[in-house]
Amino acid sequence: MNYELSNIPERTSKPRQTGYTMVMDKGLSIREAEDFLSVAGQYVDIVKLGWATSYVTPNLKEKLAIYRDAGIPTYFGGTLFEAFIIRKQFEDYLRVLDKFDMTFAEVSDGSLEMPHEEKCEYIRKLASKVTVLSEVGSKDDQKIIPPYKWIALMQAELDAGAWKVIGEAREGGNVGLFRSTGEVRSGLVEEILTKIPFEKIIWEAPQKAQQVWFIKLLGSNVNVGNIAPNEVIPLETIRLGLRGDTFDHFLKTTK
Amino acid sequence: MNYELSNIPERTSKPRQTGYTMVMDKGLSIREAEDFLSVAGQYVDIVKLGWATSYVTPNLKEKLAIYRDAGIPTYFGGTLFEAFIIRKQFEDYLRVLDKFDMTFAEVSDGSLEMPHEEKCEYIRKLASKVTVLSEVGSKDDQKIIPPYKWIALMQAELDAGAWKVIGEAREGGNVGLFRSTGEVRSGLVEEILTKIPFEKIIWEAPQKAQQVWFIKLLGSNVNVGNIAPNEVIPLETIRLGLRGDTFDHFLKTTK
Amino acid sequence: MNYELSNIPERTSKPRQTGYTMVMDKGLSIREAEDFLSVAGQYVDIVKLGWATSYVTPNLKEKLAIYRDAGIPTYFGGTLFEAFIIRKQFEDYLRVLDKFDMTFAEVSDGSLEMPHEEKCEYIRKLASKVTVLSEVGSKDDQKIIPPYKWIALMQAELDAGAWKVIGEAREGGNVGLFRSTGEVRSGLVEEILTKIPFEKIIWEAPQKAQQVWFIKLLGSNVNVGNIAPNEVIPLETIRLGLRGDTFDHFLKTTK
Numbered sequence: 001m002n003y004e005l006s007n008i009p010e011r012t013s014k015p016r017q018t019g020y021t022m023v024m025d026k027g028l029s030i031r032e033a034e035d036f037l038s039v040a041g042q043y044v045d046i047v048k049l050g051w052a053t054s055y056v057t058p059n060l061k062e063k064l065a066i067y068r069d070a071g072i073p074t075y076f077g078g079t080l081f082e083a084f085i086i087r088k089q090f091e092d093y094l095r096v097l098d099k100f101d102m103t104f105a106e107v108s109d110g111s112l113e114m115p116h117e118e119k120c121e122y123i124r125k126l127a128s129k130v131t132v133l134s135e136v137g138s139k140d141d142q143k144i145i146p147p148y149k150w151i152a153l154m155q156a157e158l159d160a161g162a163w164k165v166i167g168e169a170r171e172g173g174n175v176g177l178f179r180s181t182g183e184v185r186s187g188l189v190e191e192i193l194t195k196i197p198f199e200k201i202i203w204e205a206p207q208k209a210q211q212v213w214f215i216k217l218l219g220s221n222v223n224v225g226n227i228a229p230n231e232v233i234p235l236e237t238i239r240l241g242l243r244g245d246t247f248d249h250f251l252k253t254t255k
Numbered sequence: 256m257n258y259e260l261s262n263i264p265e266r267t268s269k270p271r272q273t274g275y276t277m278v279m280d281k282g283l284s285i286r287e288a289e290d291f292l293s294v295a296g297q298y299v300d301i302v303k304l305g306w307a308t309s310y311v312t313p314n315l316k317e318k319l320a321i322y323r324d325a326g327i328p329t330y331f332g333g334t335l336f337e338a339f340i341i342r343k344q345f346e347d348y349l350r351v352l353d354k355f356d357m358t359f360a361e362v363s364d365g366s367l368e369m370p371h372e373e374k375c376e377y378i379r380k381l382a383s384k385v386t387v388l389s390e391v392g393s394k395d396d397q398k399i400i401p402p403y404k405w406i407a408l409m410q411a412e413l414d415a416g417a418w419k420v421i422g423e424a425r426e427g428g429n430v431g432l433f434r435s436t437g438e439v440r441s442g443l444v445e446e447i448l449t450k451i452p453f454e455k456i457i458w459e460a461p462q463k464a465q466q467v468w469f470i471k472l473l474g475s476n477v478n479v480g481n482i483a484p485n486e487v488i489p490l491e492t493i494r495l496g497l498r499g500d501t502f503d504h505f506l507k508t509t510k
Numbered sequence: 511m512n513y514e515l516s517n518i519p520e521r522t523s524k525p526r527q528t529g530y531t532m533v534m535d536k537g538l539s540i541r542e543a544e545d546f547l548s549v550a551g552q553y554v555d556i557v558k559l560g561w562a563t564s565y566v567t568p569n570l571k572e573k574l575a576i577y578r579d580a581g582i583p584t585y586f587g588g589t590l591f592e593a594f595i596i597r598k599q600f601e602d603y604l605r606v607l608d609k610f611d612m613t614f615a616e617v618s619d620g621s622l623e624m625p626h627e628e629k630c631e632y633i634r635k636l637a638s639k640v641t642v643l644s645e646v647g648s649k650d651d652q653k654i655i656p657p658y659k660w661i662a663l664m665q666a667e668l669d670a671g672a673w674k675v676i677g678e679a680r681e682g683g684n685v686g687l688f689r690s691t692g693e694v695r696s697g698l699v700e701e702i703l704t705k706i707p708f709e710k711i712i713w714e715a716p717q718k719a720q721q722v723w724f725i726k727l728l729g730s731n732v733n734v735g736n737i738a739p740n741e742v743i744p745l746e747t748i749r750l751g752l753r754g755d756t757f758d759h760f761l762k763t764t765k
Contacts, residue, residue, distance in 0.1 A: 027488030282743030
């Protein structure tokens with residue numbers, strides 16, 4: 001840090017199991033990725049190349065190398081997995097993971113219907129090759145999954161070999177864990193936490209108010225995702241009680 | 256593309272008449288313009304220097320050269336044309352187009368009142384020198400133009416020599432084609448399409464939901480505009496059915 | 511300017527007392543700061559490193575040097591001052607200002623409760639070392655300060671040695687001077703202006719509609735703040751009547 005302040009909440013350090021920050025890159029240029037890493041690299045644990053943007057972005061290999069050289073793993077958004085599955089091209093998907101030396105993969109069913117046992121089977125297959133993140137929640141704001149079912153799905157996916165499970169919110173933060181207004185489905189989150197260990201969950205929380213809500217509930221070292229590249233520094237200050245939103249939260253709890 | 260997926264909708268290629276992507280640059284630096292082109296250049300058909308930002312941005316010649324070298328034409332936003340017109344400086348405007356070697360120009364009346372015959376006269380004059388884009392719709396959200404009038408205005412402007420007509424939405428996507436909430440005036444769009452060929456229209460659609468709406472209605476190769484530089488890659492995935500919003504739209508229609 | 515237009519409102523030039531543009535940098539990389547300055551540097555009067563982002567951003571010295579070389583002063587957001595105060599580390603705060611050769615400082619009480627005389631005492635102490643900006647308004651949208659009190663606070667802080675006072679709005683523009691919807695508390699602003707000279711106030715106005723409102727009320731050379739780096743060029747066009755929002759405002763008033 002650039003100077004000393006007392007009473008700053010403790011942050012885990014990399015490689016971490018909690019306090020994870022997952023960033024969404026939806027098409028940064030090489031130089032923009034470098035810029036982002038020069039400021040925020042030390043606070044970022046993993047980068048997702050959003051949905052299937054990797055299909056159309058040029059210089060993909062070069063960008064993946066930049067993240068690799070910074071010691072930050074990357075993965076393709078779950079929608080890419082689904083795009084291969086719905087086309088019955090799972091074997092091709094495996095070849096893509098190989099071709100780009102991916103060490104993580106996301107399994108999701110946010111845009112298609114798939115029997116849950118089949119999803120778990122994909123998790124099992126992929127978990128033998130890479131670290132698997134699996135995602136629960138639909139991208140369709142009309143499809144509401146009740147809390148008990150979120151829990152059952154998450155547990156089954158962890159049992160199938162997922163390293164962590166992701167709670168869906170999209171880039172906008174207006175589905176899945178959240179209402180269309182962006183408001184947290186707080187009852188859902190609290191019920192999930194009665195059954196699933198909080199270190200096993202990454203909460204997609206692209207909006208500041210959502211990040212604040214999770215940090216107030218679960219502390220500085222909650223795992224959050226879908227953070228925009230230029231929001232990592234602001235997020236870090238919220239984790240440390242150094243932005244108005246959490247300014248006295250940690251002082252109260254550490255006093 | 257970085258890997259192969261079957262059943263991807265066909266995209267036109269440059270130079271194209273449909274499937275056009277018009278991007279708004281509201282003040283990128285030289286390096287930011289280079290970054291943008293390095294990622295999205297192949298998907299961008301034309302760049303608008305938003306409204307009269309060209310008046311105050313330094314290094315204008317250098318930036319125009321960067322777009323020219325990338326084979327992407329540029330034009331000054333219609334508000335600049337209007338700023339010259341309301342000052343009775345049309346001749347000066349022509350000199351500005353000359354000075355900067357512009358090959359496209361926009362004629363609009365979004366911020367001033369002008370008899371439509373006069374607007375068409377400007378289109379005719381300019382069309383003898385450059386390719387003219389003309390824009391229909393007010394920047395004032397209180398001025399609602401009924402559908403039959405949109406059609407008459409668009410047709411007269413095409414007849415006067417406009418290469419394509421643009422449907423107004425501003426940077427925010429909350430006037431003209433859209434309600435102040437951003438919702439599409441769908442009846443308006445559908446009525447326009449009964450009379451004006453869809454390849455002659457560029458729909459300003461800065462918000463994702465607006466882009467999705469037009470792509471679902473008119474297909475991957477609809478012409479859209481006022482796209483932010485960092486939204487070109489996301490837009491391209493929506494055009495290809497590779498984002499949640501259009502994930503099964505093309506699969507259904509191509510099956 | 512890149513070409514000539516008649517009837518453009520007069521703009522003050524740097525160093526200016528009015529027409530001030532304060533920009534918020536919430537974590538730009540070195541190269542992003544350079545890019546920003548290459549486009550907007552001539553229009554920016556001062557840069558705030560938002561709240562306590564300076565604690566976590568790497569290369570702080572290097573970035574401060576870039577702004578210094580461009581002739582643009584910088585200061586740490588008021589939340590940093592408050593973070594030191596609430597920890598009873600005011601002397602450490604002074605050392606931080608020294609260490610980084612800061613010539614400006616912000617005194618605020620947006621995130622904590624402090625007797626106003628104590629706040630004024632800090633202003634007095636700091637004003638003997640640096641130029642002080644003091645800020646009025648809470649970051650808590652539930653704490654509404656009545657207009658007469660805004661005036662009393664502002665006047666006392668100017669009397670204590672503040673160079674200018676800042677009206678609070680946060681990065682979002684949804685507290686303090688504004689309702690949670692972003693709408694201006696116009697009665698508040700107008701009442702403040704009956705007592706406090708407009709050149710002594712910097713209005714935080716991050717949203718375009720807020721900037722437009724202040725420019726229409728107070729002219730091209732109103733002081734505004736919390737401008738995002740990529741909104742400086744758009745703001746400059748609004749000041750000059752070269753964007754739709756103020757297109758005819760200055761023509762009417764200068765005719």
